Amino acid sequence: MNDESSDLIPVPTRYARTYRVRQATVVEIAGEIDLGSAHGIHPHLDAAALWPPPLLVVFDLGPVEFIDCYGLALLVRARRRVLDRGGRTAMVCTHPPTRRLLAMTGLDGVFRPLPTLDAALDAEL
Template structure:
């Protein structure tokens, strides 16, 4: 799994995630997101179009990240989930918990950070 953080203004950041978000990758993902939040990036837009697979552990890591962001008065949105991830979000009703956007620009605009 690859995670790339692109800080924007006003505590917002775009996070590009690629690969599998599963039991093996979840601890690293969770730690990197927690680190980003502790550095002041409390409004995160997770671009997960290139996450090829997510299991329940990966979903748990997403929920933990959301809780951490909200505890810091922030939020997390999801951008362009792959079909497999979309299905998982819908099956678990997490599509009602996370705001899902089709593009980084829309997500960052809603989070309050400029898109470019």
């Protein structure tokens, strides 16, 4: 990774960390995704959309315990920003309550969550 691209990676917080793997940007989110944690997540989602295309951004929700409508809005906004730049997104999520929320809101068809990071990196999206 060159110095310029490493400048795009925000400092990890207790809610999010960003890293590169196999030419993809992974934003791993932990704990709760809500208004209270947004300050620790937002910079990571914004930075992920800044990588030069072609880019793949993976939202890894593996460690997420709770997500509310504000959290969903953060993810939808981040996805839109990536798509607007010609990129693609994938999601890793196995947490049953989060999967149910995605299904209830119709976002499971938008994000199409996968069970592992490797599956997300290998998916033809």
